[in-house]
Amino acid sequence: MLAAGPAFAKKMYRWVDDNGNVYFSDQVPPDQVQHKRETLNEKARVTNVVEKAKTAEQIAQQKRLDELRKEQEKIIAKQAANDKVLLSTFRNIEDLQKAIANKTAALDAARKVIEGNIDLLESQLRQQQQQAANLERSGSKLPDKLLNDIAASKQQIEFAKQDLQRHQLERQNSEKEFKADIARFQFLTQTQRTGKTDKSSLAASNASNELGLFVCEDAVQCEKAWKIAGEFVASNSTTGQDVESEKLIMRAAPQTDTDLSLSASLLENNNVRQIFLDIRCRQSSLGTELCASAKAQAIREAFAPYIQSQLAAQQ
Structure with a gap:
């Protein structure tokens, strides 16, 4: 260890090299600037700290962490905004549940419309296929229009079923969101009432x-x-x-x-x-x-x- 004299200059630096040696000086040599160092006043108190120089890999990692933290802050801000909307829109949990029930009813009504459309298309396809079967039994050639209509009906049914699947997925996601809103509203209102969480x-x-x-x-x-x-x-x-x-x-x-x-x-x-x-x-x-x-x-x-x-x- 290399110690300073009994009296400190107005500004003194202290650092430790890679071998564990401690240095005190009023100037930092160019070959020592990469080490972490402390600035000391005349009373030997630390007034400033310069961290050890980072490697390129550490700098890149820090940049990545900073970017992630920014994204995290966005998540926090979004959550705060959602909380504000919940608390300003609904007076109590009953109001929220009523709104959710209305949204659920609307989603279910839309599902029934899609299912009804599928039923109509399948009925239409059965009639077209029956017409084609009757013509075949009579030995008649199937008109191109009928064949095209059958193909179109099958395609419409497939599209409608895909639409139903998308709607079912939307319904599932909505249920998750509804549960999340209820849980969050209960948590927020409980915290507001008690000032703490039970x-x-x-x-x-x-x-x-x-x-x-x-x-x-x-x-x-x-x-x-x-x-x-x-x-x-x-x-x-x-x-x-x-x-x-x-x-x-x-x-x-x-x-x-x-x-x-x-x-x-x-x-x-x-x-x-x-x-x-x-x-x-x-x-x-x-x-x-x-x-x-x-x-x-x-x-x-x-x-x-x-x-x-x-x-x-x-x-």
């Missing part, structure tokens, strides 16, 4: 959570839960490691139609810490189906109960 209510909410959201009771629990969330993300993803920071754990982007890439974000809203699980699939038709599948939903539903059970096992 631990037993949180446990019940976490146990039945379908949103992939774990609400922490306090900072100590959240620290433990964050480690458990990382284990869950790793064990349920099919892709390799990508990012692990104090607020974001994310696996590599999906490369195939069967890949599931999980991520966990540590969010804070109104002093309540939450761990949010997200699932990414490849941007393809099969990937979209996978993310909307029961398998993906089961992973989401298992997230909060898994953390809860692991926390209980640690007690």
Whole structure:
């Protein structure tokens, strides 16, 4: 260790080299600027710290983390906006449930219209096919128009069934959104009434959570839960490691139609810490189906109960 004399200059620098040697000087030599250094005043108190120079790889990683944090802030801002809409639109949970019931009724009515259209088209096709069968039995040649009409009816039926599938998927997604809105509204209004979150209510909410959201009771629990969330993300993803920071754990982007890439974000809203699980699939038709599948939903539903059970096992 190389120590300074009894009296400090008005500005003194202190740093440690790669061999562990400690230096004090009023100037930093060019070959030492890469080390972390502290600026000391005349009373030997640290007034400033310059971190160790980062490698190109570390700089690139930091840039990536900064980009991810910006995206995370967007998520937080979007959640805050959604919360504001919920609280300003509905006076109580009954109003929200009534609005959801109306939306559900409208979706069901649209489904019945599509199903009715399919029934009409299938009836039309049966009549056309019966007409064709009668002509064949009589030995007559089938008119081109009839053949074209049969082909058109089959195509219309196929399109209508695809439309019904899309509608069913929309209905399922809407149900998830409705459940999310109800859970979030209850959480927000409970917090507003009490100024704090009831631990037993949180446990019940976490146990039945379908949103992939774990609400922490306090900072100590959240620290433990964050480690458990990382284990869950790793064990349920099919892709390799990508990012692990104090607020974001994310696996590599999906490369195939069967890949599931999980991520966990540590969010804070109104002093309540939450761990949010997200699932990414490849941007393809099969990937979209996978993310909307029961398998993906089961992973989401298992997230909060898994953390809860692991926390209980640690007690």
